[in-house]
Amino acid sequence: MHRTAYLLLADGRFPSGGHAHSSGLEAAVVAGRVTDLAGLEQFLHGRLSYAAPVTAAFTAATHLSATRMGRAPSFAESDVKVPFLSLDRELEARTVSPALRLASRRQGRALLRAGRLTWPSELYGHLPKHPDGPHQPLALGMTAAAAGLSTEEAAQLAVYGVLTGPASAAVRLLGLDPYQVQNLLARMAGACDEIAAAAAAVAHKSPQELPAHAAPLADISAELHATWEVRLFAS
Amino acid sequence: MRADHAYDHDESVPHTHPEPGVDPHPPLPRLDRAVRIGIGGPVGSGKTALVAALCRALAGELRLAVVTNDIYTTEDADFLKRAGVLDPSRIRAVETGCCPHTAIRDDISANLDAVEELEDTLGPLDLVLVESGGDNLTATFSKGLVDQQIFVVDVAGGDKVPRKGGPGVTTADLLVINKTDLAPLVGADLAVMDRDARARRGTLPTVFQSIAKDPHASQVADWVRHLVAHRRGDAEAHGHDHADELGRGPATAGMR
Amino acid sequence: MRALARIVAEADGRGGTRLARLRGEPPLQLRHTPDGSAAATVHLIGSAAGPLGGDDLRIEIEVGEGAVLCVRSVAASIALPGRDGSPSRTTVTATVAAGGELRWLPEQLVAAAGCRHLASSTVELAAGARLLWREELICGRHAEQPGDATVSTSVDYDGAALLRQSLTVGPGTPGWDGPAVLGGARATGSLLTVDAAAPPAPPAVLGATAVRMPLTGAATLVSATAPDAHVLRGYLSTGERSPYGG
């Protein structure tokens, strides 16, 4: 049951809107920075070094807070929301591109919708309200908690999602050989596990101390992408 | 969750089915929201033209909004704006990540978000049209996204299209065979298309039309009108006893 | 080498700014360079070759209510490896009171081959404080691969997180110059403008790899990558000239 929940949430077919996001890959392809498998490999390494630690740490931290709350539900309502509010603010301050803030919240909203209907729980109600939705890592941490997963599993899901989104976008945009792309992902598995473990290990820290890695082109190309008239992916 | 709250939102909206058993249709989910109609079909068959025609015909009488799934993020909105048929604030574009059918069938979240955003910003709506990106004959809408779906094919694709079938042609609540004005030019036999459509679709309705000749798509507009009236629980609709037809579409002049 | 520099700027009561404290020590020397404006301008005049591995340099800045302080440097600083391979550090902490303004506009930081450098800055702005904060990082001296360098910036406004960014370059980080991060650019940088009184600037594309982005809060960030320091400065000064204009 528990392990299957993990697989359900990791599955690309889980209907949480991910298929419409390329995490910057569409912009990199159109700019000519990624044209082949080698380029995709470089791109994914960049995502793994820069985006994944932040996403995974915020996912893990949200999961940890939610799980603690689930165990001690007698918290005053106002106390309960505090960790999520500051996680939201701290992640917002790490996401300098308005296009990426919107993409994160839209994906968070879609995930929250799917999570709520798949693993109903009171927990979701503690996420800070925002018209565009909660940031994706907060929604993922919360959904993982509602599904009964561990903090490590939540972090691992986050890292996995950071890579598989652009990898499947690359298959669609560049017509890359899907077997070679899977082989590439498999070769990166060890590095993924390390990033996930590191994220789970900092989950208990104050949100301010969580990683804040920035990748200039991620922000710049997200902004450029948002101005295009023809786009296949939402980000 | 929704089921619990479906009926305590707006008591001013009359309930459509006060007596289960009398009405043959299943109880309607969420009476507090607009009727959602999906418009699918192959590339270039006339989906946007139909949306524009419906806007022309219905914008004056229904509160309506449109969600598009085209790869041109502004193209459809621009088209509808130029056509002067709908205010751009009533149109939302959704990106589909190269998979138009995924966005309307397997992972409908972006479309649901767009529909709900429209409802949130514009207030209560009667009708939301969701135009899918042009795809193939197998693309259908999820029931989680729309209440009814229209599948648009055109005669220029050849009179074999209904015979080929596929879930779009076979199961759509309304099949529209568009561009009949072109039939003589492309040598398409409408009688063959009609016969094949009947064979594929059983009692489900099919409409032959030319938006070029009928810019208000009047048969489809009537079908939509009755659907909305029925979903609203409109007394008039009941009075005319359209309820019986609505699951399969109204028997309107020109429609078999 | 360890060094501490301290700058305290206060309003002089006549519409200008005076330096209540200005204290540096080698290699962090400071010079007040009056320019006739209401702002007090201070130049950092460290030796160009540094920080060196093992250095621990700290700069503390306080800007009082209504004071305007501008900090510049006379030349780029070049992070170099030390003899024992230990890392170098530059730490800047700044606080700006309501109505005060800090303009932090030093020359570039060059991450030379083999360096291990960490530059970290923490800025606390009171409600109503203003800030102009420029950071430019050059990956290696002419035609050399850089060492590992991290530039991390944390800005709070009125007690809440406004900006948290930490950019790492160098061979220690897989993908650092790849298509998701720098795309082979050797120069990257940003200019942060915080001014609650100015209307928020909408997002804008300033160049092929330069954009202006409104943050959540009364702030705008111009971010760019460029083939060299000169082009980068061009992008950032577009933002500097009219951070809130078109």
Ligand SMILES: Nc1nc2c(ncn2[C@@H]2O[C@H](COP(=O)(O)OP(=O)(O)OP(=O)(O)O)[C@@H](O)[C@H]2O)c(=O)[nH]1
């Ligand atoms: N002759 C004729 N042309 C039509 C008719 N309906 C639509 N068209 C034309 O067919 C072309 C395609 O129509 P659209 O409405 O854009 O088709 P679509 O299905 O939205 O296309 P995609 O969204 O690209 O899949 C346009 O040039 C329309 O003007 C019709 O009834 N007769």
Ligand SMILES: [Mg+2]
């Ligand atoms: Mg169309």
